[in-house]
Every structure is written in structure tokens, then in C-alpha cells.
Amino acid sequence: MLKNGKFFIPPPNDGSDFKELFKRLAAAGAGRPLGSDGFPAGPWTPELLAEAISQIDSNRVGVDLRTVQLWFQENEKGISTANIRWLARILGCDDPVATSEWQMELSEAQSRFAAKRREAKNARSSAGVAPGVPEAQLTATVDDVTGSGAELARETDIKRPDRRFGLALRSEALFSRGSPLNLPASVFAGATALGFLSYITGIHSATYVRADGVVKQVGFLWAPNWTFLFMVLLPLFFAIVIELLVFWRYEARLELMAQGGMMESENDWARNVEASSYTFWAVFLICVLFAGLFQWIGVCLIPLMNGGDDYATSWGTLAIVRPEVISVPMSIVFTALAYLYMCLCFYLFFAGLILLHTMVHDLWKIGEASKARPEVEHRHELDQLGLRVMREIFRCTVLGILVAMCMKAQSSYLTSNGENIVDWLVGDMSSALYVHKDVSNGFSYRMPTHYSSLLVAISTCVVFLVASIRLSVGRRYRMLLWKMSAVVGLLVVAYLLIGAFAGFSILLGIGVLLAVYGLFDPAFGHGERVR
Numbered sequence: 001m002l003k004n005g006k007f008f009i010p011p012p013n014d015g016s017d018f019k020e021l022f023k024r025l026a027a028a029g030a031g032r033p034l035g036s037d038g039f040p041a042g043p044w045t046p047e048l049l050a051e052a053i054s055q056i057d058s059n060r061v062g063v064d065l066r067t068v069q070l071w072f073q074e075n076e077k078g079i080s081t082a083n084i085r086w087l088a089r090i091l092g093c094d095d096p097v098a099t100s101e102w103q104m105e106l107s108e109a110q111s112r113f114a115a116k117r118r119e120a121k122n123a124r125s126s127a128g129v130a131p132g133v134p135e136a137q138l139t140a141t142v143d144d145v146t147g148s149g150a151e152l153a154r155e156t157d158i159k160r161p162d163r164r165f166g167l168a169l170r171s172e173a174l175f176s177r178g179s180p181l182n183l184p185a186s187v188f189a190g191a192t193a194l195g196f197l198s199y200i201t202g203i204h205s206a207t208y209v210r211a212d213g214v215v216k217q218v219g220f221l222w223a224p225n226w227t228f229l230f231m232v233l234l235p236l237f238f239a240i241v242i243e244l245l246v247f248w249r250y251e252a253r254l255e256l257m258a259q260g261g262m263m264e265s266e267n268d269w270a271r272n273v274e275a276s277s278y279t280f281w282a283v284f285l286i287c288v289l290f291a292g293l294f295q296w297i298g299v300c301l302i303p304l305m306n307g308g309d310d311y312a313t314s315w316g317t318l319a320i321v322r323p324e325v326i327s328v329p330m331s332i333v334f335t336a337l338a339y340l341y342m343c344l345c346f347y348l349f350f351a352g353l354i355l356l357h358t359m360v361h362d363l364w365k366i367g368e369a370s371k372a373r374p375e376v377e378h379r380h381e382l383d384q385l386g387l388r389v390m391r392e393i394f395r396c397t398v399l400g401i402l403v404a405m406c407m408k409a410q411s412s413y414l415t416s417n418g419e420n421i422v423d424w425l426v427g428d429m430s431s432a433l434y435v436h437k438d439v440s441n442g443f444s445y446r447m448p449t450h451y452s453s454l455l456v457a458i459s460t461c462v463v464f465l466v467a468s469i470r471l472s473v474g475r476r477y478r479m480l481l482w483k484m485s486a487v488v489g490l491l492v493v494a495y496l497l498i499g500a501f502a503g504f505s506i507l508l509g510i511g512v513l514l515a516v517y518g519l520f521d522p523a524f525g526h527g528e529r530v531r
Helices: 016-029 046-054 065-072 081-091 096-125 135-138 149-159 165-177 182-201 228-256 262-275 275-306 328-373 379-414 421-433 447-470 475-497 504-520
Strands: 208-209 214-216
Touching: 016 096, 016 475, 046 065, 046 081, 046 228, 096 214, 096 228, 149 165, 165 228, 165 262, 165 275, 165 328, 182 228, 182 328, 228 262, 228 328, 228 379, 262 328, 275 447, 328 379, 328 447, 379 421, 379 447, 379 475, 379 504, 447 475, 475 504
Parallel strands: none
Antiparallel strands: 208 214
16 A cells, blocks of 8 residues: 555554564565555665664654664564654654554554563463563563653653652752753853843943052953853753763663663662762762852952952952942852852762763673673674763863863963953963063962862863773774873863963963864764764
């Protein structure tokens, strides 16, 4: 039967289970376009069917080839609810009515297949044969190895036993549950709100005259560590971590552990995250108490209340030198809100790094286990997966070092002779080419941001280093790993040399250009592009 230029077979309604029904449909080529001679183009292959499903316009996630291969094999893996929809689109030849009929037929066939599977398990169990997995786990096993991350998340939430979430699991849930836009959009919205408040209070763009006569721009919107950092770098970082985490948790991990089920994989992953509970708590206390509360008291509250010149004047302490612009009480309130927002965002940043490390360790353990099992035939898959994880971690590392650069650059500018941060960087660049005035100054200030930015850079690089050592990317990609390492090394050097000598901004500019290119193409033109 012809429908929309494709070979259509109506639902048979013969009581077949999913495997029996799918085998006949694949052999007949149901849903394939007709050949040039008007006859069916032949049977489906896993590759052709996976490509056809992935090309459906409304299917933004696509389907993994390994998932489709499992449909063709004689095994206990059926099909998930999400993929029933896409397979019905193929069999229904993009006809709404036919698609609806096939969706009902496939759902019933899958239910019959699941019932047969349970009966077989119960029969083996009652006969004294090792059942393999408990019945409670069997009924919770998902039918596809992969699928839509959001769909699998919903199924897992329903099937997961009640558990008291600690800080580690709650933090992980912020990255892996709900829309992937939630966390990046929240961080961006917080930075936007602070920008509006700076307009209202009048410190969005403000200058003051330093004791040596230099006019300094210290407006809130002129500080890249409070604007560009929170409005661009951190949202991008969170978006990449979320995408990688969802891919690993709901697709790649299930694919590598095809013999287990969704419940087993979820419980293993939850145990891996919970194992880092002390790390999450340590980072939370350091970020909230030290980077947030104590730093706010020392850098803003005490100077605002008592006056002082231990720290360079910034938008947070502008009330000391320009009380006509903003009052001390208003500065205290605004800085308290800003530092609270900042410490929570940086806790989430370090939580993202912890989750990346957990992912790397998890993949490494699975890879080591596969070496001891000669029947496992996905060595190439592990290499490809390791490469994908490595590229995303490289992107996160680049963003982390750029975060540290923003922090140190703003801190160095406040102690320099530049009138604003752009003038300071341009002046430093020209000083390396021409005889130029000294960009340093005779004032000695405390710069706690230098220390905190160093912690950010070190933590980010440690995750990259661990991933480089533990992840298998295959020999053909070793050169790519060296390129990534070289770019990270250059960025670290550029970060460390900010403000160290005249002309540092040239090296900084080169590093930033390489970083931006690496974000768009972490493969650096090395064959396969980022998926």
C-alpha cells in the first residue's frame, strides 16, 4: 500500500509482541520510500532506521544506533515510550491517523513483550534457576538502552525509591533535572537583576579621583568579574555541564551497562555522587562562609563602617570616597546581595567541577571493568565516548580559566593607573610596542581576588588533568589531546602573568582568541566535529 510516497503496512492487530512485530516490519521495509521502479526499496537495516528516525524534524534528540541495533537482536530489550512515538512516525509514513494507529499497536506489542519477559523470569525463578535480577528491579528496567534524556528522567523519578536527598544529590539534581535552561537562565537573571539595582543606586558607572590624581572608573557595569563573568561565562559553563551530565546519566551510561537496567544504573550513579558528599559540603562551607560572608565583612562591611584604604576602592566601597553617589547603608545592602549571589554561583561552579570529576571517574571504572570481561565488545565505543567527554571538559576548563582571568584582571586594574579597564589593557599593549608611561602605581593594596581566582584556575585545571590521564581517547586522537593541553597551558600562563610586566595583555589577547576558537571547535579541525 502506498502512503505519502512510502510503503505502508497497516497495523496487523494479531497479538504479536514487539520483537515478532518489529522483525516482520523491518524485513518488509515498512515505511521506507519506494524505489525508482515503484517497488519497495528493501528491508530496514539498523543504520537506515536510525538515520530515518534522527531526520524527523520534531525529534531534536535523535536516536542512538546501538539502541536501534538492540531492536533487531534477540534479547530482552524492548522499546521505550519516547522511541515508540518516533518508530510510529516511520511506520505511519508521516500520516497523522496512521501514526496514531501504529503508536497504539506498538504500545500494545511492547506491553505483551514485557509480560512475556516477566513470565519467563518468574518461570526460571520458580524452577530454581538464577533469576539474574530481582523482580522489583526487572519491572523497573527501561526497554531502551538510550532515549530522550528528559523522558528517561521522568521515568526514573517515578520508579526511583524514596530517598532522603543530601547536599550532593540535591546539587546534582539542579544540573540533571528539569529544563537545561533553568540553571544558566537563573544565573543570568541574577546578574541582570544586580545590573538593574546598580542603575537604581547610581553605581553602574561611577568614577573617583585617587590620592595621586588618577581618575578611576569603578562602576559596577565596568567590572567584568561581575558582568561578563556571570552573564556569559558561567551560564555557558553550566549549559555545557548540564548537557554532558544528562547525556552521560541517561544515555551513555545505560549504553555501556546494557546488561543492567535503568534502576541499577541510577542507583549506581546516585551512590557515586553521594560518595562525594563531604566534598560538596566542604566546598559549600568555603564558598558561603569564606568567599561570601567573611570576604564581604572584611572587604566591604568593615571599610564602609569604619573607613579604610587597605583595599582598592571599587563599586562596593565607593560610598567612602563619594557619599553623594550612594549612601553607606545602601552600599551595605547592595554588596550583601551581590556577595550572596556570588558565593552561591561559585558553589554551583565548583559543584559542576565535582560532577565532571565524578563522571570521569565513573567512565574510567566502567572502562577498567570492560578490560576484565573479554565478551564486552565496545572498546571503540569507550574511546569515542571518552573523546566526547574530554572535549566537553576542555570547554569547561577554558571557561573556568576565563573566569579566573576576569577576576584577576579586574583586581589588577583597580590597583593600576588606568582610567578604566579598557584603557588599562590598551595602554599596556601599546607600552610593549612604544615607550609609554608606567602602568604601575605606588600604592600597595590587599588583593584577595588574586587568591580566589587562583583557586578557580587550579580547581578547573585539576579536573582537566585527571580527565586527560584517565580517559581513553585512542591513539588516533593523542595529537588532539596535546593541542588541548597546549591551549590550557597557554591560558594558565596568560592568567598568571596578568599585571606582571608591561605587555602582558598581548599574551592575554592571544590566549583569549585561542580560548574562543576552542569553545566553538574543541577538536581544532581534527576530523570529527563536536556533536
